[in-house]
Amino acid sequence: MSANRGVPTNDVKSPSVKLLGDLPPFDLTYSDVFMVPSRSSVTSRLDVDLSTPDGVGTTIPLVVANMTAVSGRRMAETVARRGAIAVLPQDIPIHAVTETIEYVKAAHPIYESPVTVSADAPVAAALALLGKRAHQAAVVVDPDRHPVGVVTDGDLRKVDRFATVGHVMSTELFTVGPDADLDSVFDGLAKQHLGLAPVVADGQLQGVLTRKGILRSAIYSPALDAQGRLRIGTAIGINGDVAAKAKAMLESGADVLVVDTAHGHQDKMIDALSVVKATRDAHEAATGVRVPVAAGNVVTPDGARDLATAGADIIKVGVGPGAMCTTRMMTGVGRPQFSAVLECAAAATELGAHVWADGGVKYPRDVALALAAGAASVMIGSWFAGTWESPGDLNRDASGRFYKESFGMASARAVSNRTQGRSAFDRARSALFEEGISSSKMYLDPARPGVEDLIDSIVAGVRSSFTYAGARDIAQFRERATVGVQSASGYDEGRPRETSW
Numbered sequence: 001m002s003a004n005r006g007v008p009t010n011d012v013k014s015p016s017v018k019l020l021g022d023l024p025p026f027d028l029t030y031s032d033v034f035m036v037p038s039r040s041s042v043t044s045r046l047d048v049d050l051s052t053p054d055g056v057g058t059t060i061p062l063v064v065a066n067m068t069a070v071s072g073r074r075m076a077e078t079v080a081r082r083g084a085i086a087v088l089p090q091d092i093p094i095h096a097v098t099e100t101i102e103y104v105k106a107a108h109p110i111y112e113s114p115v116t117v118s119a120d121a122p123v124a125a126a127l128a129l130l131g132k133r134a135h136q137a138a139v140v141v142d143p144d145r146h147p148v149g150v151v152t153d154g155d156l157r158k159v160d161r162f163a164t165v166g167h168v169m170s171t172e173l174f175t176v177g178p179d180a181d182l183d184s185v186f187d188g189l190a191k192q193h194l195g196l197a198p199v200v201a202d203g204q205l206q207g208v209l210t211r212k213g214i215l216r217s218a219i220y221s222p223a224l225d226a227q228g229r230l231r232i233g234t235a236i237g238i239n240g241d242v243a244a245k246a247k248a249m250l251e252s253g254a255d256v257l258v259v260d261t262a263h264g265h266q267d268k269m270i271d272a273l274s275v276v277k278a279t280r281d282a283h284e285a286a287t288g289v290r291v292p293v294a295a296g297n298v299v300t301p302d303g304a305r306d307l308a309t310a311g312a313d314i315i316k317v318g319v320g321p322g323a324m325c326t327t328r329m330m331t332g333v334g335r336p337q338f339s340a341v342l343e344c345a346a347a348a349t350e351l352g353a354h355v356w357a358d359g360g361v362k363y364p365r366d367v368a369l370a371l372a373a374g375a376a377s378v379m380i381g382s383w384f385a386g387t388w389e390s391p392g393d394l395n396r397d398a399s400g401r402f403y404k405e406s407f408g409m410a411s412a413r414a415v416s417n418r419t420q421g422r423s424a425f426d427r428a429r430s431a432l433f434e435e436g437i438s439s440s441k442m443y444l445d446p447a448r449p450g451v452e453d454l455i456d457s458i459v460a461g462v463r464s465s466f467t468y469a470g471a472r473d474i475a476q477f478r479e480r481a482t483v484g485v486q487s488a489s490g491y492d493e494g495r496p497r498e499t500s501w
């Protein structure tokens, strides 16, 4: 069935998804659509392969958005261990980008990176660090990085903030070597009611193993580069010395380059894209490693085609769906995301390019529907801002709930960051064009406070969605998913009732 409803401006290609009936004469977003089950020969949700067809090397179709409040080194290493990839924002200085890539590339693909403190550190300092990691404990190390104890949130809250960590730490360590069998470590931790095991090689702490981490290692495959290191992406704006930035990022080991601007269908983007592509091609010729180039954002088939023709391997789709984004309210421009992904994916596919659905994702179902519409992967920002791993400081509101501050990359706050080197007049003028919110509270979900908890629920939902469609992988899901259009009450019927009616 064709998605062409007589739209005169773009030659819309038929999407591959099957539709239940005709598409209405207006655009749709995720909440407007649903999928029906089909006869399936996929007997287990664990038989589903979620690795992406876009050449990025991700084993689950999730990309962390290049937003300052969302994507940093902790986020990047954590999601890559589970098979996703984070893209660093374009606003950070190139030396910081390089250092972050080095950090992630040095991180262990299985062991989690612990918070470490010294025994003579004050309890207050250790407490401030615990919120940085989902495992909520710190390993106490001596000056040679040899573990001497472990402290948990519970240990630290029992005593005065000025007491030292050495005073409260538990010294009964369940230490394991680098060759330890993960199942036995899990059993050992369970038997002794312990949260984590420090992994020690040559007397030095290499990382920690937690029970949840071991379980997850059995379910997920990390996103690894050719040298077995965790993957990470970087974003480049369309201003400044684009070639130099792209070269530095490639030399530091970036695994995908994202050329990113609000209005991706503009000449300056096409010029920047050709520069990035040429730099990437030179890097490939020198090293044999081909780094995919993503570009956006667009929402029309014409936009997708122009970026694919200019050299983008991946087209980033989404104008205005983002939770921090005010573009649609400011300008009236944008497009409901399901239709945008559907039509851009059809156009991109014709040119051998892929699509990332960027923005507006709030539930696992949205990820499944983006894949049904033809996306190779789905970019998430704000939902992941409210996690232990996002870069912001952990705050508590008056009722004691944890939250992080988030802000849009086109907000006055981000624009002021990005334009630091320019004149006061230039900066003030740029700030007038804000299209994002400068401050929002993203609460940590007490049931899913870590990004891996959110990934668990997304992946569980998407795997299940694939089996309902009878699909074993993303390519089959696109062909087999059958999508219908629903009313607002149809959507509402699908929502769980946590209390009563």
Ligand SMILES: NC(=O)C1=CN([C@@H]2O[C@H](COP(=O)(O)OP(=O)(O)OC[C@H]3O[C@@H](n4cnc5c(N)ncnc54)[C@H](OP(=O)(O)O)[C@@H]3O)[C@@H](O)[C@H]2O)C=CC1
Residues within 6 Å of the ligand: 066, 237, 238, 239, 260, 261, 262, 263, 266, 268, 297, 318, 319, 320, 321, 322, 325, 327, 359, 408, 409, 410, 418, 430, 433, 435
């Ligand atoms: N997906 C979305 O809906 C949106 C995403 N964003 C995100 O915000 C970040 C910053 O992007 P951006 O604001 O493009 O900043 P950039 O710093 O990348 O600059 C954008 C460049 O494009 C020019 N430009 C021309 N028309 C427009 C337009 N309509 N909107 C914005 N710039 C335009 C600007 O010139 P001049 O300033 O002189 O006009 C400037 O040179 C990116 O990460 C982007 O993804 C921002 C808005 C929407």
Ligand SMILES: Nc1nc2c(ncn2[C@@H]2O[C@H](COP(=O)(O)O)[C@@H](O)[C@H]2O)c(=O)[nH]1
Residues within 6 Å of the ligand: 065, 066, 067, 297, 318, 320, 321, 322, 323, 324, 325, 326, 327, 358, 359, 360, 361, 379, 380, 381, 382, 383, 407, 408, 409, 410, 411, 435, 436, 437
């Ligand atoms: N118009 C704006 N869009 C923004 C801004 N900051 C980020 N973004 C876009 O949102 C997505 C993430 O969407 P989310 O719903 O998961 O938060 C991001 O990748 C950008 O494309 C902004 O200030 N204005």
Ligand SMILES: [K+]
Residues within 6 Å of the ligand: 320, 321, 322, 323, 324, 325, 326
């Ligand atoms: K929005």
